[in-house]
Amino acid sequence: MLLERDGEMSALQALADTAAERSQVLLVEGPAGIGKTRLLTAAREAANARGVHTLHARGGELEQGLAFGIIRQLFEATVQDALLEGGAAAAREVFEGPASGVGSEDASFAILHALYRLTVNVAESAPLLLVVDDLQWCDEPSLRALCYVVRRSEGLRVSVLGGTRPLEHFQHAHLIAELTRDPLATTLHPRPLSASASAALIGGDEAFGRASHDATGGNPLLLVELAKTLRTEGVAPEAGNVGVLDTLAPRAAARAVLVRIGRLSRAAAEIARATAVLGDDTALPLVAQLAGLDDAAAVAAAGELVRAEVLADQAALAFVHPLIRAVVYEDIPAHERALAHERAATLLRARSASTSAIATQLVHAPERGEAWVVDVLEEEARAASRAGAPASAATYLSRALAEPPAAERRGAVLFALGGAERLLHSHLGDGHLREAIELIDEPAVRGTAALLLAEGLVFSRRPDDAVALARRSAAELPEEADLLRAAFEAIELTAPIFGGSEPVSPERFAAHRRLPLPPGSGAKLLAAVAAYQWAFSGGSADECATLALAALNGWDLVRGGRQVPSVSATMVLVLADRREADAAWDEFLAQVHTSGSMWFKSAISLCRGYMLLRNGELAESESLLHDGIEELILGEAQGVGRGEIASWLAGVHRERGDLAAARRELEVVPEPTDASQTARYWLDSQAEQLLAEERFEDALRTAGDGVERFGAMTAIDTPFRSHQALALHHLGRRDEAVSLAADELRTARAWGAPSVVARALRVLGTVERADGLDHLEEAVACAAASPSRLEHAKALGTLGTALRAAQRPTDARDPLRQALALAEVCEAGAVAAHARTELYAAGGRPRTTALQGLDALTPSELRVAERAAAGQTNRAIAEALFVTPKTVELHLRNAYRKLGAKGRQDLAGLLTTV
Ligand SMILES: Nc1ncnc2c1ncn2[C@@H]1O[C@H](COP(=O)(O)OP(=O)(O)OP(=O)(O)O)[C@@H](O)[C@H]1O
Ligand SMILES: [Mg+2]
Known part of the structure; x- marks a missing residue:
């Protein structure tokens, strides 16, 4: 019977009730024994009863390093060939092993995305509820996959229910936190039982009940264990026996389990230990073999343990509770435990068990220099690396190194280990790679290891060491290794950017x-x-x-x-x-x-998001930059790129007219003080922000700082002198402003990209005031030829404003009207608001509020509309363009509105005739 969980149960029932309609995330968080698993089990039953397809998995303390262990538990029984087709194909790697053909070192993003597609495929036939208990022990790649699925689950029928102990002490807490931060997520915190519920659970009289509650703090597990022990010890739960509680509860609960086992047969104790070593849910014959018993004896012993309520009453052996497993496990002396793990590994190998299962045991086994051990650990490490879990790869490889491997294999193990550590930004990686380079004979492989080390040295700001290594290594390369040789040369060429002392x-x-x-x-x-x-x-x-x-x-x-x-x-x-x-x-x-890899995906999101900001596709830019943030978190990229994202997202908010949001975004990262790329973009965004906030002195100083740190050539994407000029203009220092803006225009013209030239012209035309009309007209022409509708809108708006100031209101209206229409397509609220005000002041009215027709579509809307017109379904479009079905819907809805289409059937005609 479940006591005092009415609130939790109704939340869980609501989850089951609505899982068929929408996706949700529910987490049950609380200390060991508070009743999370009980609640999860009840929720599963409720969901099943309502026709929701539930899949279930449970984290294991020994198995935290197993890449995709939890995902495999969840899907193994359901996954069939058909579900692993198309976009889900890369998920074969998870279920069929690395032989499946995804050909790269780190396929972390591809596999993640494929698992998402698999989830979508599974949820096709019925709403899906993924239940993961003991999330605190969930392996990192599985956790990432869950986060990724949850982020995309809106509009699907995929819900996630998790149970976890409080997160403080667990390795991947930030990823679980990521899961709960989702807007779809809620968290339940079951409370300890009250005195009366505790008394009800323990039975007996009131005084004993109250004393039990005090002794256990109302923790259900401790109460249940206490009750069991009272039964086996023959202690009646009466007021007179309250003194017994001092020895039996609460810390004694652990010992009480051992006492209970101690009263059973020797065979039972052996079975308990073997189960603790092999982990929950192991088949009896294997446990029997490890315990050194025949099957009949093992069955009898397991029966004893079930009756003593140590093991659960089920076919595969498992403890009634993970805490009890932990007590039994920790009671085995350490050296015996290590030997037991070794025997377990050998037995698993003889049964051709999975590499993962064997490797899990080997990590805890003593070292003996066995070649097969190194094989298994290396293979498991490879799987972890490809899944983007360098930390577990490093664990397996460190263990392989300690085995130790035979001399001729040592280099390869060190290479792999150093590579994994480099991804973790661990300094150990350098030493391991250095030693690997000494040991590896094959020149191309040695070169690859040296390149990895050299790149690490560049990023850890030791460019001169990197250059020395690059030179030495390039000289040793065989003739045909042209890509490697080029990579070494690239290191020499770029070293000065990272502070290298030798100019190129x-x-x-x-x-x-x-x-x-x-x-x-x-x-x-x-x-x-x-x-x-x-x-x-x-x-x-x-x-x-x-x-x-x-x-x-x-x-x-x-x-x-x-x-x-x-x-x-x-x-x-x-x-x-x-x-x-x-x-x-x-x-x-x-x-x-x-x-x-996840890293590559985040780089694409970032840079493409930046491009869209330049072009004025603000909504899409924002969405990509947000993807980038998520990918940085999932990819554990140590925040590389976050400064750029902050700078660009601030730009998106600013163009929209939300200065406060822009300011908040800029402050997400500390002000970068170095001469890095990040600092350049941040200073640029900061200077623009200060201009928008009308803090002209500060803007002048910040932009000046930018020029000083980065020189004049950055005009092509961080136009510091234009910012300076505008600040000076507002400060009434016209001549200085004109001179800087003219310098900037010269640099921009030398580069020649239309949006860059247009911008420089616009700023020059602005600061020239009454004399600037020609420059502004040229700015408009230039911007019209660029892919940036935003720059075009700005140029038109500035021209219109200048015409009105020149007492030519009639001439001002048309550019202002166009500026307004373009700004609205971009959702550039700041430019639109300005153009609207100016237009009214010039005696004009917006012709229509929005641009219509093909011109009004963003490139993405156009792409989606074209595919829809050609008859593709939303789902097919989503798969082809690598976006969510929801995004496709959004683009289509916008396209219908802008084109005046009633539905798909109208699209083809409108796209060709307009
Ligand atoms: N509300 C309750 N009423 C009665 N018994 C309960 C209640 N909650 C839990 N129990 C019992 O307490 C024991 C521990 O519960 P459970 O295994 O669900 O805890 P848990 O929170 O999952 O612990 P852990 O973090 O160690 O996994 C179980 O035997 C369960 O049946
Ligand atoms: Mg539990």
């Missing part, structure tokens, strides 16, 4: 700009690096974009795992206003969804 001559960069590129991916890699560098050192947008396109040509860079230069080259296209950037993002997305 301009000729060295120039050498990689020559077109056509020599054959091979190495030349493309260096072209990508050179294009990015050139963009900030006097190249023109056309030249740089041509070079970047050559670097991206054929996509062999990204397919070869060179994501950083691929993203850099694409950023060059963005800065050059080239629409080819979209093709690159699409290619990267396809790649990351089939075999890519």
Whole structure:
């Protein structure tokens, strides 16, 4: 009977009632023994009774390092071939092992997304409830998958119910917190039982009941265990026996279990220990074998344990409670425990159990230098790495190293271990990689290890060491390793950016700009690096974009795992206003969804989000930047990129007209004081923010700081001198303002991307006041030719404002009307509000409130509408464009409204005729 849980039970019943209609997340959090599992079980029954498909799993204390252990428990019984097709194919890796063909080192994002698709597929036939108990022991990749699914579950019928102990002491607490932070989530905190409920549970008279409550704090588990012990000890629950409670409860509860087991046969004690070592839910024959008993004896012994309420009454052996397992386990002396784990591993291996099961045992077994042990641990580590769980990979590999491996394999183990540690930003990684480089004979493999180490040195701000290593390693490479050689050269070229003391001559960069590129991916890699560098050192947008396109040509860079230069080259296209950037993002997305990492996905979200901000697609920019934040958290990327996101999100809010939100966003990260990329974008956003807040002195100072730290070439995407000019303009210092704005325009023209030139012209035209009309007109023409509707709207608005100031209200109306319409498409509230005010002041009225027709569609709306017109279902569109079905719906709804379509059937006609 469940006491005092009416509130919890009605919440759980409500979950079961509504699971068929909408997704929810419910967490039951509380200390050991408070009754979480009981509540979860009751909820499962309620859900099943209502036709909700429930899948169930439970975290195990020994199994926290097993990549996707929980996900496997959840889906193993339901997953069939058909469910693992299409977008879910990469999830085969989880169920069928790494042989399934996802071909990269870290496929963390691809696998996660595939698991989401699998969940969608399973939920197709009936609403789904995923129940995970003991979440505090859930492995990290499974937890990430749950977070990812929950984030996308709106509009699906997928609910999650979890049970967890208080999170403070657990490894992946931040991920569980992520789950509960979801807007769909609620958390229940079951309370200890009251004195009267405690008395009811224990039975007996009032005085004894009250004393039991005091002794146990009303914890149901302690009360239940106390009752069992009273029964076996033959103590009646009466006032006269209250003194007994001092020895039996509450800390004694643990010991009481051992006392209970002590009264049973020797065989029963052996079975209890073997079960504790193998973990809950192990089949009896294996437990029997480990306990050294035949099956008949084991069955009898297990029966004794069930009657003593130590083991649960079920076919596979399991303790009635994880705390009891822990008591029995910890009662085994440590060295015996280690040997038992070793025997367990050997038995599992003889039964051809899964690598995961064997590895779980081996981690706790003594070291003996066995080759097979190293094999198993290495294989499990590989699975963890590909799932994006470098921490568990490092655990397995450290254990493999301690085994130790045979001399000829040591290098490979160290390489893998150092690689995992590098991802964890652990300094141990450097030492391990260094030793690996000494040991590995195969030159290409040694080179790869050296590259990993060198890249780590660059990022940990030891660029000179990185350059020395890069030179040495490049010299040893075989002829054909051109990509590696190029990567080493790229380290030398970029070291100064990270504080390297040796300057790189301009000729060295120039050498990689020559077109056509020599054959091979190495030349493309260096072209990508050179294009990015050139963009900030006097190249023109056309030249740089041509070079970047050559670097991206054929996509062999990204397919070869060179994501950083691929993203850099694409950023060059963005800065050059080239629409080819979209093709690159699409290619990267396809790649990351089939075999890519969480890190790569976050880089794509960030950079594409930035592009959309520049172009004025604010809603979509915001949504991508938010994806980026989530991916940074899930990818444990140590906050790299958060500063950029804050700067850009602040931009989105500002353009929308929400200065307060923009200010809050900028303050999410501490002000960066270095000369990093992050600092550059942050200062830029901060300067614009200060201008918008009319804090002109501060804006002037901040923008000046930007120029000082980053020089003038940053005009192409962080126009500090334009900010300075505007600040000076408002401070009444016209001449200085004009001179700075004119300088900025020269740099912008040398670059030549239309949106960049338009912006510089707009600022110059503004600060020139009455003399600026020509520049403003040119700004409008320039912006019209750029992909940025936002810059176009701003140019028109500024021109209209200037015309009105010049006493030409009639001429002002048309640009203002256009500015308003464009700003509304962008949802750029700030520009729209300004244009509207000016328009009324100029005696005009908005013609219609919104732009209509094809022009009004954002590129994403257009893409979705085109696919819908061609007859694709929302779900197919969502899968093809890698967005959620909800996003597709949203785009379609907007497209219908803007095109005046009543439904899908009208789309085709409207898209071609408009
Ligand atoms: N409200 C209740 N009324 C009566 N018995 C209860 C109640 N809640 C829990 N129990 C009993 O107390 C014991 C412990 O409950 P349960 O296993 O659900 O705890 P838990 O919170 O899951 O603990 P853990 O964190 O260790 O997993 C069980 O035997 C259960 O049947
Ligand atoms: Mg429990």
